[in-house]
Amino acid sequence: MFELERGENLGAALNNTLSDISSDVSVKSSASDLLALALVMSVARCGDLRVPLRLGRIDATEAGPLGVPEAHTDLNATRKAFEKAGFNQEDMITLVACGHTLGSVHSVDHPEIVSGEVAAENIAQFDTTADKFDPIVVTEYLNNTTTNPLIINANDTLNSDKRVFGADGNATMIKLKDPAVYKTQCEDVFERMLDLVPAAVTLSDPLQPVDIKPYIDTHQLKGNDSIELIGRIRIRTTTTPPIDPSDLIVTLSYLDRNGRRSNASIPTTIGTFQGGSSFGYLGENFNWFEFKTTMPASSGISAFDVVLTSHSSGAVTTFDNSGTGGYAINPYILFQETNSCLEAENNFNGTLTVVAAVHKSKLQSNSAPQLKLVRRVPLPRSFIPKLETESIPLESASAETGEFAYYKMMVPLGVASWRTSFDIEIGEGAAAGKLEFQDTSELLGATCATLD
Structure with a gap:
């Protein structure tokens, strides 16, 4: 974000991306973590890739050194730039082939690369399936049917993809034309790229969709010395075996301020927005259950378990936040x-x-x-x-x-x-x-x- 005025970062695309995520930057989510999330979600949506997402990146506070390879950068300098980041020649070829399956070059930013009128609508795509994450960028290169502007430019100095793809005599590209190989290799280099952080930074374990996710919307004093508690429980239903949300009774069993288990439980009802359902990463399905209750301010609430009871079988499953004593609420x-x-x-x-x-x-x-x-x-x-x-x-x-x-x-x-x-x-x-x-x-x- 401190390097956007450099020639190597021309165009509105980077500014637009940073603008999109800026409102979500917080003390809990750095811009670099949000960019990693954006990559993980986009390649999952466009190509069913599984790239692990770890968190804990720390945003830079100043510009880094110059040296992002450009279209005119020679192969040796490009190779050295990748080596400096820990990627060998095969990695370099794979990263470019994976990165250029989506997107395009804009004539307003690079008229020397995109032929025709300089206009916002005049763009040159890297392959004929620019909205899909697939190896077509590879096969069209190998079949000599490509229209990739970084391969077929009349000025060969600007054909950076051509130089990179052919750096090892096409050996890597021939391997990548297999869709299964392309997918696994892209997953590998993307994961390594995202996890490339300074030595002082420790990333988390890869995130996984959780079965139970509570959200507390309101926890406040009301009149008559009572406490109002409003919230939602998100339940993952694409488990093994899958859960039928219509077969669920969801209640909360809670501890008071002094850690005593209440004799009363908090009931829930299935959410009303979108029928109480939502969809997430890699086809995960979730259902939402809502609750609104009051309790005496003299006792309050300090934690709760989520209890799922099957209508049909009577089976009961209790989620206690992985044995930590329940999902905590500050009672003070x-x-x-x-x-x-x-x-x-x-x-x-x-x-x-x-x-x-x-x-x-x-x-x-x-x-x-x-x-x-x-x-x-x-x-x-x-x-x-x-x-x-x-x-x-x-x-x-x-x-x-x-x-x-x-x-x-x-x-x-x-x-x-x-x-x-x-x-x-x-x-x-x-x-x-x-x-x-x-x-x-x-x-x-x-x-x-x-x-x-």
């Missing part, structure tokens, strides 16, 4: 979404109001709750913002219930940070508590309700 810090809002004063500035209810057992006389607000700071000539975390003490709202005290803060917020996140922290050491990654985007345009 509640974000009062109803009492919070983000008011836009004009097109550039607004005021964020955050109200939290903190359990009195967590309050210390010398320690106020802290709002850890992530500000999205625009950078010159970059779509990706710099993320800066600001610590702001919350102030007493001079309101309380039997169990909780309310805290409040109003803070100016520029338009770049209208979609951001914050944490709420209280205390230190073993007694510390944290409510993480609260989203501000749902607060825009809302009205702050007064405290009861």
Whole structure:
């Protein structure tokens, strides 16, 4: 993102991609992780490739060295650039053959490569199946039927694909014309390319679709000393054997604030949006179950298990978050979404109001709750913002219930940070508590309700 004005990165495509992902960059998802995700999902969708996705990349803070190979770069310099990144000649050929099965060259960026009128609609594709991830780019090259502009250009200096593909006398390309070989080799080089990170960076294990994924939408104090809990449970149904969602009874068995199992369970109903179903990576199917309940503020909720019961067989399966004691909910810090809002004063500035209810057992006389607000700071000539975390003490709202005290803060917020996140922290050491990654985007345009 610091190199987009270089000649080696001409065109709107890179800017457009960074613009597409910029709003999703957060303290939990770096731009580089989002780009990796984009590649993994696109090749899965276009060619059924399985490229493992690991997370943990750290975004660069300055430009790297020059040297991305261009159409006019000679073969020896191109080979050295790939070797510097850890790829040998066969890898180089494979990466280019895999990368150029999709996409095209734009005449507005490279009129020296694309013949005809310089216009946005005048593009030259690498093969005749530009919307499919397949080895046609290879077979058309080998059959001498290609229209790839980096192979058939009248100026041979610009025929970079021709030089790369033929670097070993076509030995690698002949192997890659087999669709099965092409698929597995592309999966391999893409995985290695994505996992090429600095030595100080440790990536996660490959992500896998999880069977159960809870989402807590609301956890806040309501009137009459009660707590409102609203959320959804996503259930993967393309398991072995597959799950029939119409045969499921889904309930939550929960622990109170003191870790005691409640005698009551929380019922769910199948979601209403799109019939309660969604589709994901590599044909995975999911069904959604929703819940909305209240419970006494004196007991609260600290964790829950998801219990699936079969209508037909009566079989019961309990998911306890892999034996960790259930899916945790912070019982001591509640974000009062109803009492919070983000008011836009004009097109550039607004005021964020955050109200939290903190359990009195967590309050210390010398320690106020802290709002850890992530500000999205625009950078010159970059779509990706710099993320800066600001610590702001919350102030007493001079309101309380039997169990909780309310805290409040109003803070100016520029338009770049209208979609951001914050944490709420209280205390230190073993007694510390944290409510993480609260989203501000749902607060825009809302009205702050007064405290009861």
